[in-house]
Amino acid sequence: MSSTPVVSSNVAQLRESATIAVSQRARALRAQGRQIIDLGAGEPDFDTPGFIRRAAQKALDEGATRYTAVEGILPLREAIAAAANEANGCERVMPGDVVVTTGSKQALFNACFALFGADDEVLIPTPAWTSYYEMVELARADAVPVPGSPESGFRVTADDLERHATDRTRGVMLNSPCNPTGAVYTASELTDLVRLAAERRWWVISDEIYRRIAYDGPAAGLLSVARHRERIVVVDGMAKAFAMTGWRIGWAIAAAPVARSLTALQSHTTSNATTVAQYAALETFRRREEADAAVAAMVAEYRRRRDAALAVLRVARGPAIVRPDGAFYLFVNVSDTGPGLEDAGSAFAARLLEEHGVAVVPGAAFRTPGWVRLSYAASLETVVEGVRRLMALREAMVPR
């Protein structure tokens, strides 16, 4: 009997996001009555700050229930442009260069779909967030992983990019602070990457969703180091810094013709991002002091948890880790728990969850087998207990 394909070749190869799959398994175990420590989710555990929630309630009462312009309400785009210009070393960002999207995920997908196509290659410093590879391939381009070295926090150099470039290369996806490593590129490292991309006329998509969650002040953004931005798309959003994952507000900043294409694409798919959520996002730009204080308080708490987790991980014979200077992830090498195994990270993560009740994401999800990612967006006690169990399992598995 011939099997009839049920979906088209557009999505036949697509797998569900591995990070979401881990959370689902953790939820299923919880439903069976198991106590699970979930260090899998990439989601702040804080509530959205009160002043933002109140702004949304007010906006609803005032009628923010209808369609807006596809690219988002003008005051929000003006505010995003003004904020971008504060640290901007290149051409001024105008409100017409800003497209508000349904989460930064949509901005990233739309940028990949609008800029890349069949036969194009896109360089992805690796490890990287799982969805970049899929988004590039949904655009029918080829994702080309560019592995960094663990010793330099997996940050890649211009030389690394050059070594993987061909005459089909069209772009590069950057992400600083990085999910899954927490590594932060310095301004001078970014300058080198941007210079090479400009010379080669590559598109640069810079995912800056974790920029404000950095432990030595906000991480350098691409607009502060680039000279020109005609081939740069900067993506950012509310989800991580403001604990607003469910509100689904992100944006892209691009040269006006690119912004128009992104808007056209969006006009045939989702139209505007949710109206009331746009007004909630606007409040974070209007009430800067409160917004900055809210972010600073959350970042201080993440730092406390990071330091506590590092203290447990860095005991004698501790595993190799990337020192996280931003975001809320720790990337841990567990390849010594399964020497000879092709993917010791997945085997380790499965055992850690099923036998010890701790959910982490296998590094394979970020194209780096042998490692696991844990999120410290959970209470300090939870994080420390999860890391202790991870270390205990590793100790039991590492051959002596």
Ligand SMILES: Cc1ncc(COP(=O)(O)O)c(C=O)c1O
């Ligand atoms: C690197 C990175 N970019 C983008 C996103 C998507 O964020 P949003 O909720 O704004 O769509 C995530 C979420 O996990 C992420 O880790």
